[in-house]
Amino acid sequence: MHNFLPIAYFRNQFVPFGEANLSIATHALHYGTGAFGGLRGIPDPQNDQQFLLFRLDAHCKRLSNSAKFLHYDLPADKIQQILVDFVKKNRPTTSFYIRPFVYTSDLGIAPRLHNIEKDFFVYGLELGDYLSPEGVSCRISSWYRQEDRSLPLRGKISGAYITSSLAKTEAVESGFDEAILMNSQGKVSEASGMNIFVVRNGKIITPGFDQDILEGITRDSVLTIARDLGIEVIERSLDKSELFAADEVFLSGTAAKITPVQRVENYHLSTERPITEKLREKLTAITENRDPKYQDWVFPIAV
Ligand code: PMP
Numbered sequence: 001m002h003n004f005l006p007i008a009y010f011r012n013q014f015v016p017f018g019e020a021n022l023s024i025a026t027h028a029l030h031y032g033t034g035a036f037g038g039l040r041g042i043p044d045p046q047n048d049q050q051f052l053l054f055r056l057d058a059h060c061k062r063l064s065n066s067a068k069f070l071h072y073d074l075p076a077d078k079i080q081q082i083l084v085d086f087v088k089k090n091r092p093t094t095s096f097y098i099r100p101f102v103y104t105s106d107l108g109i110a111p112r113l114h115n116i117e118k119d120f121f122v123y124g125l126e127l128g129d130y131l132s133p134e135g136v137s138c139r140i141s142s143w144y145r146q147e148d149r150s151l152p153l154r155g156k157i158s159g160a161y162i163t164s165s166l167a168k169t170e171a172v173e174s175g176f177d178e179a180i181l182m183n184s185q186g187k188v189s190e191a192s193g194m195n196i197f198v199v200r201n202g203k204i205i206t207p208g209f210d211q212d213i214l215e216g217i218t219r220d221s222v223l224t225i226a227r228d229l230g231i232e233v234i235e236r237s238l239d240k241s242e243l244f245a246a247d248e249v250f251l252s253g254t255a256a257k258i259t260p261v262q263r264v265e266n267y268h269l270s271t272e273r274p275i276t277e278k279l280r281e282k283l284t285a286i287t288e289n290r291d292p293k294y295q296d297w298v299f300p301i302a303v
Helices: 027-031 056-069 076-090 158-173 217-228 240-244 274-287 292-297
Strands: 007-010 013-016 034-036 039-043 050-054 096-104 118-126 136-140 178-182 188-191 195-200 203-206 233-235 248-253 257-264 298-302
Touching: 007 076, 013 076, 027 096, 034 056, 034 158, 050 076, 050 274, 056 076, 056 096, 056 217, 076 096, 076 118, 076 298, 136 158, 158 178, 188 195, 188 240, 195 217, 195 240, 203 217, 217 233, 217 248, 217 257, 217 274, 217 292, 248 274, 257 274, 292 298
Parallel strands: 136 178, 136 257, 203 233
Antiparallel strands: 007 013, 007 118, 034 096, 039 050, 039 096, 050 298, 096 118, 178 188, 195 203, 195 248, 248 257
């Protein structure tokens, strides 16, 4: 059971989490016509009167775009103000995860996005490690990542997560921790809720935006950090066998942070992971606001 933060934002106001409930007839529940964000925050290790949200502006922008795909006008600055107020009201005591959600809130049937009421809610939960920081085993999924011609992959559309769910469960039921999905071209796309990176000969390779990936904010952070550290980064299509032949493979996501991959199918990877560890150390320092160079990525909220 999760430890939910006590206050939710629901129907334009802050209410106790237990009172933020929806009808079984809610349109989005039936058609997957929602879109969400996912942010991590922590109490500031240097200042107990402050919380830190990582890359708040990028998350608000992505959610605002996702809302646009649902024909809902929700400006990024409005989302940001609600999220800041949300943190101030909750004053979490540990690392937490915030889940903002836009959705078709009408009661009624018929899939559509026009002439239908939409709404926005926010809730949060305490969140430790989503995947083992020691590393995970990955199965190549028999389910394929969707294509942008079927649904807007630049949004985090809730209906798309049926594929992630099928892939994750298939992986876990066959003894793996996580799934790696190929795209319809048979190239590596991403994991069930993380982007993927391969290290070969000191260079980092990750599938580009044309590989049906989610435009991950941690992915963007990793690429920026790597370039700043002088590590060569290549965004291109990636073959399955490159995962098996890699020196290092890691996953990135808000929930998963940087998680090393120990094994892909039955191909074991080295336990020496100099680049993964270097990036992970740097990302942790940045999220804890211990790296002045990346101060702009950390949004402090005083309470
Ligand atoms: N891909 C998918 C399918 C995801 O759900 C996520 C998590 N939001 C990611 C990648 C990683 O994105 P981010 O770094 O923005 O959390």
